[in-house]
Amino acid sequence: MASIHTLTTQMKELEDQLVVCMRCGMCQSVCPVFEQTGRESDVARGKLALLDGLMQEMFQDPEGIYERLNKCLLCGSCQANCPSGVSALEIFMKARAVLTGYMGLSPAKKAVLRGMLAHPGIFDRFMEWGARFQNLFTRPVNDVLGTSCARVMSPLIGERHFVPLAAEPFHRQIPSLRTEPGSSGIRVAFYVGCLLDKIFPRVATAALDVLRHHEIGVFLPAGQACCGIPAISSGDMKTFNRLVRHNVKLFESEPVDVILTACATCTSTIKEVWPRMMRDSSPDIMKSVESIAEKTQDISQFIVKALGLTPPADSTGGANCVTYHDPCHLKKSLGISKEPRTLIQSSANTRLIEMNEADKCCGMGGSFNLQYYEISRSIGRLKRENIINSGCSTVATSCPACMLQLSDMLSRSGDRVTVKHAIEIYSESLKSNGHAI
Amino acid sequence: MIDHTLIEMFQKTVGVENVFTDKADRLTYSYDAAVLDPVIPALAVRPTNGEALGQVISLCYKHGLPLTVRGAGTNLSGGTIPDATGVVVVTNGLNKILEINEPDMYAVVQPGVVTARLAAAAEARGLFYPPDPGSQAVSTIGGNVAENAGGLRGLKYGVTRDYVMGIEFFDAAGDIVKTGSKTVKCATGYNLTGLLVGSEGTLGVFNEITVKLIPLPVRQKAMVAVFDQLDKASETVAAIIADRIIPATLEIMDNVTIRAVEAYTHVGLPVDAAALLLIEVDGHPAQTEEDAEKVEALCRKMGAASIRVARNAGERDGVWAARRSALSALAKLKPTLVLEDATVPRSKIPAMVKALEDISRAHDILIGTFGHAGDGNLHPTILTDRRDKAEWHRVESAIEAIFDKALALGGTLSGEHGTGIAKAGFLEKETSAATIRYSRQIKRALDSKSILNPGKIIGD
Numbered sequence: 046m047a048s049i050h051t052l053t054t055q056m057k058e059l060e061d062q063l064v065v066c067m068r069c070g071m072c073q074s075v076c077p078v079f080e081q082t083g084r085e086s087d088v089a090r091g092k093l094a095l096l097d098g099l100m101q102e103m104f105q106d107p108e109g110i111y112e113r114l115n116k117c118l119l120c121g122s123c124q125a126n127c128p129s130g131v132s133a134l135e136i137f138m139k140a141r142a143v144l145t146g147y148m149g150l151s152p153a154k155k156a157v158l159r160g161m162l163a164h165p166g167i168f169d170r171f172m173e174w175g176a177r178f179q180n181l182f183t184r185p186v187n188d189v190l191g192t193s194c195a196r197v198m199s200p201l202i203g204e205r206h207f208v209p210l211a212a213e214p215f216h217r218q219i220p221s222l223r224t225e226p227g228s229s230g231i232r233v234a235f236y237v238g239c240l241l242d243k244i245f246p247r248v249a250t251a252a253l254d255v256l257r258h259h260e261i262g263v264f265l266p267a268g269q270a271c272c273g274i275p276a277i278s279s280g281d282m283k284t285f286n287r288l289v290r291h292n293v294k295l296f297e298s299e300p301v302d303v304i305l306t307a308c309a310t311c312t313s314t315i316k317e318v319w320p321r322m323m324r325d326s327s328p329d330i331m332k333s334v335e336s337i338a339e340k341t342q343d344i345s346q347f348i349v350k351a352l353g354l355t356p357p358a359d360s361t362g363g364a365n366c367v368t369y370h371d372p373c374h375l376k377k378s379l380g381i382s383k384e385p386r387t388l389i390q391s392s393a394n395t396r397l398i399e400m401n402e403a404d405k406c407c408g409m410g411g412s413f414n415l416q417y418y419e420i421s422r423s424i425g426r427l428k429r430e431n432i433i434n435s436g437c438s439t440v441a442t443s444c445p446a447c448m449l450q451l452s453d454m455l456s457r458s459g460d461r462v463t464v465k466h467a468i469e470i471y472s473e474s475l476k477s478n479g480h481a482i
Numbered sequence: 483m484i485d486h487t488l489i490e491m492f493q494k495t496v497g498v499e500n501v502f503t504d505k506a507d508r509l510t511y512s513y514d515a516a517v518l519d520p521v522i523p524a525l526a527v528r529p530t531n532g533e534a535l536g537q538v539i540s541l542c543y544k545h546g547l548p549l550t551v552r553g554a555g556t557n558l559s560g561g562t563i564p565d566a567t568g569v570v571v572v573t574n575g576l577n578k579i580l581e582i583n584e585p586d587m588y589a590v591v592q593p594g595v596v597t598a599r600l601a602a603a604a605e606a607r608g609l610f611y612p613p614d615p616g617s618q619a620v621s622t623i624g625g626n627v628a629e630n631a632g633g634l635r636g637l638k639y640g641v642t643r644d645y646v647m648g649i650e651f652f653d654a655a656g657d658i659v660k661t662g663s664k665t666v667k668c669a670t671g672y673n674l675t676g677l678l679v680g681s682e683g684t685l686g687v688f689n690e691i692t693v694k695l696i697p698l699p700v701r702q703k704a705m706v707a708v709f710d711q712l713d714k715a716s717e718t719v720a721a722i723i724a725d726r727i728i729p730a731t732l733e734i735m736d737n738v739t740i741r742a743v744e745a746y747t748h749v750g751l752p753v754d755a756a757a758l759l760l761i762e763v764d765g766h767p768a769q770t771e772e773d774a775e776k777v778e779a780l781c782r783k784m785g786a787a788s789i790r791v792a793r794n795a796g797e798r799d800g801v802w803a804a805r806r807s808a809l810s811a812l813a814k815l816k817p818t819l820v821l822e823d824a825t826v827p828r829s830k831i832p833a834m835v836k837a838l839e840d841i842s843r844a845h846d847i848l849i850g851t852f853g854h855a856g857d858g859n860l861h862p863t864i865l866t867d868r869r870d871k872a873e874w875h876r877v878e879s880a881i882e883a884i885f886d887k888a889l890a891l892g893g894t895l896s897g898e899h900g901t902g903i904a905k906a907g908f909l910e911k912e913t914s915a916a917t918i919r920y921s922r923q924i925k926r927a928l929d930s931k932s933i934l935n936p937g938k939i940i941g942d
Binding site: 065 | 502504505506507509510511512513514515517520528554555556572574575596598617619620809810813814817818819867868869
C-alpha cells in the first residue's frame, strides 16, 4: 500500500478538473441513484466534494471514499447536464484508478479482471464452460424474453431474471470475416464486444446481415478482447491498458475507414474513454488509439448516414409498435439519439411510439448492478413502467447491457414484452420484405 | 458532544440508514452553492416523516445541539453551511405533495418537495405556481420559503413570499406552531408567516407549507431587443415600467454574458451587441398582443438596433433557453464564479449597470452582468479563480463596492439569495444597529438556546 501522501499527490493531478464544480447541485435533478436514495454522497456534487477533501488530506482512510465513489452508474447524466461542464466521468474513472492503485484490487476483482478478462482466450473458454453448465443451476422463466432464474438460492444470481449465456458464442459461429464491398464501395471493421459475443450473438448476426444486405465489406478480426470498461470502472489500469493495446493491434492490422459496434457502452468506451484514460501512454499507441476512436461509430449512426435514411413523414400505420430506450452511453456520452429511431422507423410495418423519459438511465451500470442490485432494480422499475405505459410489445435499444437490465425488469414483472436491439428490428424488416440477406 | 447513546436515539427516531456519522458522509453536508469555506457537521440526519422531524428537533433542543435544515443545498449565501458541533437535518425525504386544491387554488406540501415538481403538478391541473428560481429543478419549497427565493417572473408575479398562505412549523423545542390559513383572507394572530418567510431556518423548522396557486396565463409573447449601448438597454427597462407595462419577465444580458452564451450555445446571438433585453408579456390574448406592440414600439423609440419577436413556441423556448444558459455559460469561463444579487429600485437600473462597469474596471476583474432588470435585481457575476490570492482579494473588495453602490441607490444587499453568512456582516450597513439588536431580541426570545441555524442573517 502506498503512503497516503502519495495518494493525495496523485489526487492533486485532478485539481484543475475538480475546481470546475461550483457546487450548484443541479446534478441532483438527473442522477438516477440520488433519485432513489436522496443521499448527497451518491450524487456527483457530493462525490466531487469528497475527492476534494481527499486531495486536501482531510481523510486518513480513503476506503470510505472509494466505497462511495463506486456507488455510481457512470451513466454520465450529471456530466451531460452540468452547468459548469465538469468532466465527471473522467474524474471518477481517474479517481477510481488512483484509489485502486493505493489500496489494491480486491481478490475477487483481481481474479476476474486480471485472471480472465485480460486474457481473451481464457475468458472465452471460461464462459463457454459456463454456457454448458448453466442449465444445471438455472431454469427458463419467461419464453418471450428468453430469461432464466436460479433453480436454487444463489448469492451471485439472487432474484435476477437474466438472459443466459448463448449456447454458442458469436466467435464460434463466425470466428473471423474478410469480405469485399459490393455496390456500396464501403468496407468497415466490426468490433463485437463481450455481451454481444457471449449473450446476444443474434444481435451481431443481425448487424452483419444488414451490412451484407447493403453490400458493405466487413473486416472482423479473430480473437477480439473486451473494450476494457469493466477494468477501468474497477480502477484496474493494468488490465485496461492491456486490453486496449490488444484491440488496437487487431484493428490496425487492416486499413479501414470505419469501425462499427452495436454496443453503446463499447462505442463510448472506445471513443471517449480510450483517448482520455490512455493519455499518459507512449506517443505511438496514443496515435493509434486516437485514430481508432475517430473511426469508431455506432452501427445505427453509420447505417443511417451511409444509406441516407431519413425518418418517414408518417410511420404511424405500422402494425408493430416499438418503443425505444436511449442508452446513456449513446445519447449522453455521444449525443446519438435520432439515428436508432430513424433505423426503427425505416423498418417496414413498424411504428415508433416514444415512452416517457426515454433517455432516463435503466439502472444497469455494469458492476453497479452486481454491487447495488436493489437500487439498480428500483431505477429499472421506473423504466419498466415507462415501457409498459407506451403500450408497445417490443422495446428496442442500442446497448446489450441495457437489454439485460430491461429483460430482468420486464421478466420479474411477468411482462410479455420483447427486448431487441434496434439493428435487429431493421434486419428483421429486411428479411420480412423478402430481401435476400 | 454527540455520544453513542445520542446517536442511537437519532437512529431510533429516523432509522439507522438515515443517520450519517461517517466523516465522508458528513463532509457531503458541509457546503452549499455559496463560495464559502465548508464546515463539517457533527452529524447529519434525514427524517422521512413529519413526526420524526419533530422528534429530531426535540432531541437537538434537549441536548443543546445546533441544527441546520438543508433542502437541496443550493443556496448562494451560505445559509445551509452548518455548525461544526451541530446536526444537519436533510429534508429531501419529506417530499410529498399533500394536496392540490383546484376549487380553492392552493397546494399543501412537505418542505422537501422540489419546486419544479410542484410547478408541474399545478400546471397539469391548469394552475400556476409562478416563483421560478434558477435552481428550481432541484431546489425545495422549504428552502425557497426559508430564503424567500425569487426568479425570472418576480416583476409581474412576485416572489415566494407572495405565495405562502400558511406554514405549520416546529419551534426550537420541537412543538408545532400553526400560522396562516387556506383562505384568501386571514386576520387572526400575529403574521408569523411573514416572520418565518426568509428566516433561513433561524426561527423554526417547516413541516407543511400551504402555497397559493393562480390560473395559468393563456398567452405568452417573447421578444429579444438588441442594443449597441448598455445605457440604452437599461434606460429602456426603466421606460417600459414607467409606461405602466408590467411584463412577466424583463431580463438583461451584457456583452460579456452574450459572448459567453453564444460561445456555449451557438444560437446566433449578436456577439457585438452591448446588451440584450429579453422580454415576455403574458395574460389574456388581446392584452398580450397590445402589450407586446407597446413594448416593441418603446424599444425602437429608445434606440434598439433590432427587435425579434418569437413567432411560435419553439422560438419562444429558444429565447429563454439562451437566458437560462447564462450562468452555465459564464461558469465555463473561469473556475470560480461568484453570483451576486444586489438589487436596486427599478428606476435606478441604468445607474447600477453603469456602476458595475466601473467597478469591474477599477478592480480589474471580469464581471458578466445579467439578470432580472425589470425588478431591479441584477446578477453581477464575478469570474475568477479562488486559488489566485491577489485576484481573490480584489474580488472581495469589488463585492463590497457593489454592496455600497446598491445601498447608495436605495437598494438592498440581496434580492433573492438571502443573507446567510455571506452578507450577515453587511446587514447593519443596509439597516441600522437598532435593527440588528431588535432582530437578535426576536431570535433570543424564540430560540433561547440558540440552536436554530446559529450565525445566519444576524451573526452570532
